[in-house]
Amino acid sequence: MEKKLNPWLDLCRSLAIIMVLLSHGRVFLLPAFPSAQHLKFGGFLGVELFFVLSGFLIGRIIFDKIEKSDTAFGWIPSFWFRRWMRTYPSYLLFLIVNILLIDNIRPETQPSLLAFSTFTQSLTTPHPAFFGEAWSLAVEEVFYFLFPIVISVFLFAKINKGNSLILAIAAMIAMSFAFRINAVINTSMTFNEIRSTSLYRLDSLMIGVIFSWLFLSKKINIISKLGVLLVPVAIYIAAKPDA
Numbered sequence: 377m378e379k380k381l382n383p384w385l386d387l388c389r390s391l392a393i394i395m396v397l398l399s400h401g402r403v404f405l406l407p408a409f410p411s412a413q414h415l416k417f418g419g420f421l422g423v424e425l426f427f428v429l430s431g432f433l434i435g436r437i438i439f440d441k442i443e444k445s446d447t448a449f450g451w452i453p454s455f456w457f458r459r460w461m462r463t464y465p466s467y468l469l470f471l472i473v474n475i476l477l478i479d480n481i482r483p484e485t486q487p488s489l490l491a492f493s494t495f496t497q498s499l500t501t502p503h504p505a506f507f508g509e510a511w512s513l514a515v516e517e518v519f520y521f522l523f524p525i526v527i528s529v530f531l532f533a534k535i536n537k538g539n540s541l542i543l544a545i546a547a548m549i550a551m552s553f554a555f556r557i558n559a560v561i562n563t564s565m566t567f568n569e570i571r572s573t574s575l576y577r578l579d580s581l582m583i584g585v586i587f588s589w590l591f592l593s594k595k596i597n598i599i600s601k602l603g604v605l606l607v608p609v610a611i612y613i614a615a616k617p618d619a
Contacts, residue, residue, distance in 0.1 A: 385432070389426075391425065392421075392423075394422075395415075395418035395419060396418070396423065398419075399415050399417075400419060424580060427512075427516075427580035427583075427584065428580065430519075431519075431580070431583060431586075431588065432584035432585070432588045432591075433584070434520070434581075434585075435587075435588030438524060438585075439588070439589070441454075441455055442527065442531070442537055442541070448528045448531035449532065452528060455520075456520065456521065456524070459520045463513065463517065467513060470510075471492055484506040485506065487504060487507070492506075492507065495517040496514075498514050499518065499574050500555070500573060501573060502570075503572040503573070514574050515574045515577045515578065515580070515581070516581070518578065519578050519581045523578075523581075523585075530543050530544055545582055545586060545589070548579065548582050549578075549582050552577060552579040553579060559573075559576065
């Protein structure tokens with residue numbers, strides 16, 4: 377797989393960072409600019425953009441490893457090791473810092489250290505208040521762990537690589553969607569609680585995986601042309617006066 381710098385991905389990443397920073401930093405702007413409260417929504421959009429970008433980039437890595445691997449599961453340990461070594465040391469450092477501050481600057485209930493150390497603190501329940509910023513990383517890490525296993529199960533069943541990938545993507549999206557439907561119907565979870573629950577959010581990253589697959593399989597032009605065709609429709613809907 378060729379690794380080339382993509383200015384559009386860098387632009388999207390920068391935009392996501394700016395939106396999240398403005399969302400969290402709006403409290404400093406509110407005294408002078410009350411309308412800065414509207415920046416809160418930018419944090420939501422920024423995180424969603426991060427998820428899609430992560431799915432796109434990690435999807436390319438996974439596809440490359442599958443193509444080069446001769447076994448269904450043999451490529452997974454090296455993938456996990458590289459992913460976790462890029463994130464876990466920093467995460468562990470800030471986890472320790474939050475624990476040290478728990479009775480001082482940020483008073484919270486004592487967390488489950490085992491759960492936070494294994495990114496299982498919010499698998500099927502909302503992320504705890506403690507170290508609340510970690511919810512999005514927990515979603516990412518669950519994706520790193522689960523998606524390769526799902527793909528490899530289909531590969532182990534002797535399904536060809538292309539179909540295994542499609543089935544794995546469909547299974548991940550269906551699982552997250554089913555979890556959210558169940559939460560809406562059978563629980564009293566709020567929007568933000570559902571949003572911070574790991575297994576409910578994996579389809580956000582899968583959108584990026586889908587675009588990665590379309591890009592690598594040279595099918596992205598079809599989507600681009602369809603998007604261009606929808607622009608006039610979007611303009612018409614936006615310009616149409618309310619009934």
